[in-house]
Amino acid sequence: MKLHYKVVETPFIYPFTISGGRTKTHQPALVVALELGPFMGFGEAPAITYYNVSVDAMVEVVEKKKTQIEKFALTDPARYWHYLHHLLPNDPFLVAALDMAAWDLFGKMRKQPLYKLWGTEWTHCPPTDYTLGIDAPETMLEKMKANPWPIYKVKLGTSDDIEIIRLLRNHSNAAIRVDANAGWTTEEALEKLPLLHELGVELVEQPLAKDNWEGMKQLKEVSPIPLFADESCVFESDVARCAGHYHGINIKLTKCSGPTPALRMIEEAKKLGMQVMMGSMNENIIGSAAIAHFLPQLDFVDMDGPLLQTMVHGTGLDYLPDGHIQLSNTPGLGIQVKFPAQQS
Numbered sequence: 001m002k003l004h005y006k007v008v009e010t011p012f013i014y015p016f017t018i019s020g021g022r023t024k025t026h027q028p029a030l031v032v033a034l035e036l037g038p039f040m041g042f043g044e045a046p047a048i049t050y051y052n053v054s055v056d057a058m059v060e061v062v063e064k065k066k067t068q069i070e071k072f073a074l075t076d077p078a079r080y081w082h083y084l085h086h087l088l089p090n091d092p093f094l095v096a097a098l099d100m101a102a103w104d105l106f107g108k109m110r111k112q113p114l115y116k117l118w119g120t121e122w123t124h125c126p127p128t129d130y131t132l133g134i135d136a137p138e139t140m141l142e143k144m145k146a147n148p149w150p151i152y153k154v155k156l157g158t159s160d161d162i163e164i165i166r167l168l169r170n171h172s173n174a175a176i177r178v179d180a181n182a183g184w185t186t187e188e189a190l191e192k193l194p195l196l197h198e199l200g201v202e203l204v205e206q207p208l209a210k211d212n213w214e215g216m217k218q219l220k221e222v223s224p225i226p227l228f229a230d231e232s233c234v235f236e237s238d239v240a241r242c243a244g245h246y247h248g249i250n251i252k253l254t255k256c257s258g259p260t261p262a263l264r265m266i267e268e269a270k271k272l273g274m275q276v277m278m279g280s281m282n283e284n285i286i287g288s289a290a291i292a293h294f295l296p297q298l299d300f301v302d303m304d305g306p307l308l309q310t311m312v313h314g315t316g317l318d319y320l321p322d323g324h325i326q327l328s329n330t331p332g333l334g335i336q337v338k339f340p341a342q343q344s
Contacts, residue, residue, distance in 0.1 A: 001069075001070050001072065001105075002035040002036075003032065003034060003066055004032070004035065005032045005062055006339065007028070007029075007030060007055050008028070008029050009026050010310065010311060010313070011026050011309065012025055012027065014133065014143060014308075016282070018133065018179075018181045019155065019182065019183030020050075020181070022049075027282045028047040028054075028055045029045060029046045029283070029284065030044070030047070030055050030058045030062075030097060031097070031286060031313075032094075034098070034105050036074060036105060036109070039108045039109055040108075041107075041108065041332060042333065043097035043102075043290075044284065045093040045094055045097035046281045046287065048093070048254075058093065058094045058097075062094065065087060068087055074102060074109075076106075080098075081257070081260035085257065092235075092254075092255065092257035092258075093257075096255075096257050096258040096259075099258025103259050103332070103333075105332065106332070107331045107332030107333070108331045108332040112331055113327065113331060114293035115295070115296055118293070118297075121296060124296060125296055125298075125324060126299060126301050127301075127322060127323025127324045127325075128151070128301050128302060128303045128325065129153040129302050129304060129323070130151065130323075131152070131302065131308060132152055132153070132154050132155065134158060137160055137163050137167050141167055141168060144171070144172060145171070149323060150174055150175065151177065151323055152174055153177045153205075153302055154168065154177070154179070155179050156178050157181055157183020158183075161192060162195050162199075165178070165199045166199060169199045175200075175202050176200060177203050177300075178201050178203070178204045178205065180204065181205075182206050182210055183207075186208060186212065189208060189219055193207070193223050197224040197225050203227070203228055203247075204225050204226070204228070205227075205228045205229075205230045205279075206229060209231075210232045213245055216245035217245050226247040227248075228249060228250050229242040229246040230252070230279065233250065234255045235256055235261070236268070239265050243269075246274065247275060248274045248275035249274055249275075250278070251265050252280075254283070259290055259294075262294065266294070266297050266298075275299040275300070277300035278301050278302070279303075280302050282308065282309070283305045284306055284312060284313045285312050285317050286333065286337060288303045288306055289316070289317045289327075289333040289335045290333060292327060293333070295325060306319070307319060313338060314336050314337040315328075315338070316333075316334050317335055
C-alpha cells in the first residue's frame with residue numbers, strides 16, 4: 001500500500017463552545033489515504049485539544065512510521081488494525097483514521113458498502129441530531145430557529161442550563177438531548193435531571209466527571225432520563241465498567257481508535273443490556289460517512305459535523321430534512337472526496 005495524507009482546517013458556521021469554556025472556530029483534521037492498485041481508501045482524524053491531539057503531532061508520527069504503515073498486506077482490516085494498534089500504541093486518533101481508510105479500501109476491493117460487509121441491512125437507522133453549542137440562551141434560540149431540525153443536542157454545563165432548555169422547549173416540540181460534557185457535580189445533576197425530564201429531554205450524555213463512578217452509580221439509580229457515557233467510555237476496556245453506571249454508551253470512532261474496535265464495543269454493550277449511541281468529534285464527510293455505516297446497529301446517533309461546518313469535502317452522504325441519512329450505496333464509505341483549492 002501507499003500512504004498519502006492532507007491537512008485540512010474547516011471553519012464552523014458558528015463558534016462551537018462546550019462546558020469549561022472550550023471554544024473553537026475551526027476544525028483542523030488530518031485526512032489519510034491508503035492506495036492499493038486502482039483503489040484508494042480514505043480516513044479522517046480531527047485534532048482535539050482537550051485530548052492533547054494536534055495535526056502537527058499526527059503528521060510527525062506519519063512521517064516517522066510511514067514505511068511500516070505502508071508495508072502491511074491488506075487481506076483483513078481487523079488484522080491491519082491490530083498491527084497498527086501495536087505500531088502506534090499512543091496514537092488512537094491516527095490509528096482510527098488509518099482503520100477507516102483500510103475499511104474504505106477493503107470495501108472498494110470487495111465491491112460492497114461497509115454496512116453490508118458488517119452483515120447488516122439498511123433498516124431501522126436512527127436520525128441524527130443537530131448540536132447547539134453553549135452560548136447565551138437567546139443566541140442558542142436564534143441558532144435553533146435558523147436551523148430547523150427534528151432533534152437537537154444541546155451542550156450544557158452552565159448556570160443557565162435549565163433556562164436554556166426551557167426557552168428552547170417553549171419554541172419547539174423537537175426532541176432534545178443534553179450533553180453536559182462532564183460539567184456537573186453530583187448534586188447539580190440530582191437537581192437538574194428531574195427538571196430536564198419535565199421539559200421532555202430524551203437523554204443526557206456524560207453528566208459528571210469521567211472518573212466520578214460513585215456519583216454515576218447514584219445518578220443511575222434515580223435518574224428519570226437515560227444517561228450515556230462519553231468521556232467515561234473511550235476504549236473497549238471501558239464498556240464493561242460503564243454497565244453498572246450508565247444506561248448506554250456513546251462511541252466515538254476517533255477516540256476508540258477506529259471502526260474495528262467500535263464493532264466489538266457495540267457487540268459487548270448490547271450483551272450487557274446497554275443502548276448504543278455513536279457520536280461525532282466534528283468530523284467532515286469522511287469520518288461522518290464511517291459513522292453512517294454503523295447506523296443499522298445504533299439506537300441513537302450524533303453525526304452532524306458536516307452540518308456545523310462551512311463546507312463539505314466531498315459528495316455521497318446526504319442529510320435529509322427528517323434527520324435521516326442517505327448513502328450513495330457505492331462500495332466502501334460510498335463517498336467521493338474533494339477538497340477546495342485553498343486547502344493545504
